[in-house]
Amino acid sequence: MPCVDPANPSSRSSRAESQARTRERLIEAARQLLVSHGFGGTSIRDIAERAGFSQGAFYSNFSGKEDILLELLRRYMEDEAAQLSAVLDRSGDAADAMLAGLELWAAELDRETDWAMLSIELQLHAQRSPAFAVAFLGVWEAHRHALGQLLTRLFHGLGRQLPAEPSALAAGFMAMAHGLALQRLSAPDGPGDCVLMVFLRGLIAGAAPRGDGPGC
């Protein structure tokens, strides 16, 4: 009898599990290749080969190169959001703890060059594919907003006025973080991400006490 006992997950789910494993391996292969060779320099054949599958396997899991990029975007977002909310949660409203948390986050960025490179590839591709841009923009704004909130709470805790719109400052920090990551690869002897903290401290030091309006 070809019947399957729905109570037995081992047989029923092994198929789904197997496919999930395939998908996962393809995604990881794509991430590595996109980071090191860029969108244009990464072929689907390469992705499938590195994952140890045929090209057809790629196409039964994704509709094309942009599709797997969207999946990477989704994961990138989740990862970043988790990191930021961790900083927020760990430090509560204590400004010192928050600063320390951000320092940790900046140091983290320093090591996770991959995500930074991927972010740049995603931004570049968003600029070139309108369809992808839509998806990307949503993620980006959410990300900028989260970092902006963190900055707001930090300055509030320090009794300082934010010198510009929170999301504008957040954009500046993200831009610098990504730009530095990009530099680090081509010029490995450049400055680390401690520069980021130098700028943050400068911003704090230069910020007016609460009461004045933002300046930008």
Added chain:
Amino acid sequence: MPCVDPANPSSRSSRAESQARTRERLIEAARQLLVSHGFGGTSIRDIAERAGFSQGAFYSNFSGKEDILLELLRRYMEDEAAQLSAVLDRSGDAADAMLAGLELWAAELDRETDWAMLSIELQLHAQRSPAFAVAFLGVWEAHRHALGQLLTRLFHGLGRQLPAEPSALAAGFMAMAHGLALQRLSAPDGPGDCVLMVFLRGLIAGAAPRGDGPGC
């Protein structure tokens, strides 16, 4: 007959001029396409076509795609160096004038998104081609050094201590400028380059008076 008399110097120079024109048109076409489609998305055929020449004409002037990229890098460098030295020259040692000059420079960056995109493409390609990386690194360091000098003179004029290595700060500014340019394209409603100045003012405000050592 389209023959040229080799004894006639005027025609000989017109030949050289004609070749220079060809080269120029190819470079400009390559710049536009690289900015809008990226290195991987730009084919030599497209470059030649947009310039109004055959593919063979491209190969008569450049040895390949990387070769024309090097030419673009050289021009990018010249352009940036000229801009920075203009800021330096115009303002002498007056801190106020220098700050105003930098503000102008930041505003300039805001408009010249093309150069920023090209810079990112160059950085990405440097990461992928060791041969290109060598050439790129030289230009990059020179550039960073020039901007660092400007910052040194600026802080000196203001009687302040640089909060970090000049070239590290320069790297940070360049990273932010490029990162912001990238963001601006995918998210056009984001913040302008005034953010750059906010950070610079913060750095100045937070900088210790001369005497203490740098902190990074």
Added chain:
Amino acid sequence: MPCVDPANPSSRSSRAESQARTRERLIEAARQLLVSHGFGGTSIRDIAERAGFSQGAFYSNFSGKEDILLELLRRYMEDEAAQLSAVLDRSGDAADAMLAGLELWAAELDRETDWAMLSIELQLHAQRSPAFAVAFLGVWEAHRHALGQLLTRLFHGLGRQLPAEPSALAAGFMAMAHGLALQRLSAPDGPGDCVLMVFLRGLIAGAAPRGDGPGC
């Protein structure tokens, strides 16, 4: 649970019914796609998808694309034979009734462009697959013979001599019918199938009274 009790005959027959339904839906999907996209332009995936099944379901019912084509051939043959024998039966030996019947048949062909297109696809495929050609030839000859008999009886009833072999004339009529159907699709403002009857009437008018031999 989706299990079926094998001891229950009603469910067993419903299984057979279900399979027959699957088969039927696949055949109909294949017919539509073959007519509109041709043999080469129709993929098994498309057939299964249009029928609402998986590709595996197709292979559970047919051994390949040619197999389902054979099934379509069988049905085509049955349909045509039924139509012709209906004309024969309805009209008995009365020449007038037979002519009227044929006129009806021609008009029918005019509407059923699908079968004509399918017939052309079948003929084309027969030319390309020897295995299929064998099956096709049998059907074709039977068909030609049936139409030939009809013509024989018609001319006999009219007291005329057939101007050529019955099956040769039948072949001519079928050729014209299919060719006209093909034309009608690419050139919809062309002549209808009344042309067929014009030719038939011409044949009758030009036929010698019984006694002389055929001329071809």
Added chain:
Amino acid sequence: MPCVDPANPSSRSSRAESQARTRERLIEAARQLLVSHGFGGTSIRDIAERAGFSQGAFYSNFSGKEDILLELLRRYMEDEAAQLSAVLDRSGDAADAMLAGLELWAAELDRETDWAMLSIELQLHAQRSPAFAVAFLGVWEAHRHALGQLLTRLFHGLGRQLPAEPSALAAGFMAMAHGLALQRLSAPDGPGDCVLMVFLRGLIAGAAPRGDGPGC
């Protein structure tokens, strides 16, 4: 000196000649393959291979598969037009000569199965590609008109009334000719194209003397 003497055609034209030869070989290869394997069954790789060139050579001569089909259509048209006008020219207004000419033409069709098959492929493709249909329709109508004129002159010369619109009768003859060619390949023992003449003679015999109107 790289100058070329424009008076010497051998060097200047050898390039064009060489390309024309390439193009010609590709067209001939495409014709053969399209006739024997159909549009869907013919790949560009096959065409290039049979012609002895690379796939790239195909693409420097044609923009795609449909493009070479259009070229074949053009040649088919020219060929058919030439054949029909030859029949017309050779026979003047003499009905007998014209009939003999047509008989020759029918016999010719019998041998040139290739063109008939190609015509069917063209018709099928016209049905599936709107862009191609436009080009095809023009050719088709011209062809039908030419054959219609021939029939008009023939019947006029015989003092008979055409039993239907000239172009409708022409469509019928062309349909039969193509349908018979198709049959001949799958059923080689079928009737030859003499059937065509039987139908033509029937049409003439059944035609009313001049004065009555057409019947369709």
Added chain:
DNA sequence: TATGAATGAGTATTCATTCAT
């Protein structure tokens, strides 16, 4: 029986590059 993930060979098309002209 029916599923659909996976395969491997195939499809059309584009690429950087060469070379006779």
Added chain:
DNA sequence: AATGAATGAATACTCATTCAT
């Protein structure tokens, strides 16, 4: 110096077919 036809390898993607479930 500039042309552009031709190459051969690469590209994204589709195909018929298999097989564990």
